[in-house]
Amino acid sequence: MPWIAGQQLQSGKYVIETVLGQGGFGITYKALHVELNQIVVIKTPNEYLSHDPEYEKYIERFIQEGRILARLSKDPHPHIVGVIDLFREGVTHCLVMDFVEGENLFEAVRRRGALPEAEILPCIRQIGEALSVVHQAGLVHRDAHPGNIMVRRNSKAVLIDFGIAKELLPKTLSSNGIAGNEGFAPYEQMSRGSREPTVDVYCLAATLYYAVTGQRPTTSLARKLDDMSLTPPKQINPSISDLLNQAILKGMGLEAKDRPQSMQVWLNMLEAPKATPPPSVAPVHKKEVVRPQVKLKSKATSDKPATKSPRIIPWGWLIGVLLSYLLVGYLLATSNVSYIIWAWAVAVAWAWAGAVAWAWAWAWAVAGTGAWAWAWTGAWAVAVAWAWAGAWAVAGAGAWAGAVAVAGNKLLESFSKFHTFLILASTSSIGLVLGWLGHKIFNTSS
Incomplete structure (x- = not known):
């Protein structure tokens, strides 16, 4: 049974305030860190999963990734939620993270509709850079959908709520257990629990699709099993650029091999190529039209021959x-x-x-x-x-x-x-x- 408001953990170190979210894998609480007088988030596995044959492996993975995230927090990244603590309350393992104020992208799109390209791209790049750091640490987020991307009041984005231990799908859960990711997860994650970086590439590209169109993309399972097509985002929102349209479609490639193989490669696709300025013709023009004065230079200062004026001798x-x-x-x-x-x-x-x-x-x-x-x-x-x-x-x-x-x-x-x-x-x-x-x-x- 989920904890209730006012319940104390770790001998009063934390006090539960409310439940922020509950899914097939875990429950997320908003709590108060009493000693620091700081609002935090506590994430725990669902208790009813304890009857699953794979539960112990699931918990081992939860603890292992929690420790890795804690090590990442020793060198804090501005766009990754910080991990504060990892403890056990009775039989329940708990991961304590910073509380990020703001609204997630689901809330932003519901309130405003499709977001302008110029506004959302910086946020997506920030999250992409954060995911690159996560991948370098040997992790894959696997849950970079709009609900897990918080946008602060200063327009800075933060990646929260890591999808810990989703490699091992408890047998007590059906495929509907990850319905929260519907439209944002690649089919190999939902069918095989893939942990490759290309999973996060798909998730973030699908999140960008949703942000600039205001519509959920066709699910990867429907595309794979029912041969349904993915409507290009530019058909829904003609104002977005061709560059962005192509980057989204490439990132949402149905097969993992057809997507960019790293987050950084995909982020590069979002960058407009820098125009190379044409070579200046001013020096040539001056040489042909202007008659320069005589300048004899010593070899110590220049190897170029001196220029002589074509005047006529008096x-x-x-x-x-x-x-x-x-x-x-x-x-x-x-x-x-x-x-x-x-x-x-x-x-x-x-x-x-x-x-x-x-x-x-x-x-x-x-x-x-x-x-x-x-x-x-x-x-x-x-x-x-x-x-x-x-x-x-x-x-x-x-x-x-x-x-x-x-x-x-x-x-x-x-x-x-x-x-x-x-x-x-x-x-x-x-x-x-x-x-x-x-x-x-x-x-x-x-």
Whole structure:
């Protein structure tokens, strides 16, 4: 006979307040833990099962799983009911658990109808994660139907009332003894007492079916024995997503082998695939349209080659080089020097072009660090070469030094050292030739 309100257990440690539920396997009581002044739940096997031949095995399983749940409670999970105590009152074994305030999903659906997908999915995921922990501990809940999922006022879900010892079905019970699970249990659980994790996958998927449709799904036994079909939940509630519809149908696969083989795999089916953003085209666009500034980097900072701007070398500077060497050529022709001196002048011009190219490159590489002195050094080195080549270069040395320093930045922005050398060498050579031709033409006309 069930205990009545006010009955004391464990010498007054617990006081029964009311019966919360009674099924074929056990009775659940709401009680007061006197010392802690805390409301708790006490679960016991049904007394009339004591006459069953399998009763002792049933009790052994009850105690074994109660101890495992107690070990789980040493590292409390926010979505699994905590186990407080395991004791024996007379001949009755008792499992004491936390009392969870709120309403179960049966009550929520009866009060509100089908629940919005966005609201129920977080609760189902929480329970699924809790069941994964249970499975890792070697247990299977086997009773994850809406009545055993409590939703607190803060919308957090808690898994309660483990279906302990349902592997061994007492012979005194008919198949109707598990009618409370009708529509939520897979047929292999009802017919063979299966304890595989796929049982909980089916139960939780069926619970989600009920939550989003407001209707109980077709029972697995009816589907198996009577060949009845399972109406897809989206046909009942068209507002749910295709992803959710497919996850429910997959989780409620009639045969265990057709379902996800672990809870985590099924939970992954509830997650929408994350969209991979397309590669940005901004860098490519900038390279094609914008003309970046020159950035020469040392090998210590970057292995990428410096980007050079495609600007055109200033015509003013080229004309200046051309006219200067035209004057040099004219002066050399006027002096009637030998061809050796001419060859030497061309060599000096080419050496000057190379020196300028290197001096400008060096000046740009150390720009911004006060190293423009290098450009001046290169320029004056050119002036010395001019002085060595002939007295005519002395007068223009200072002017060319300044020109080199100022023009170096502009030229090297546009060209490599090799390009700068070719342009200056060609321009100076052309200037020499034009100066010589000018002298010849002037003398002939005289």
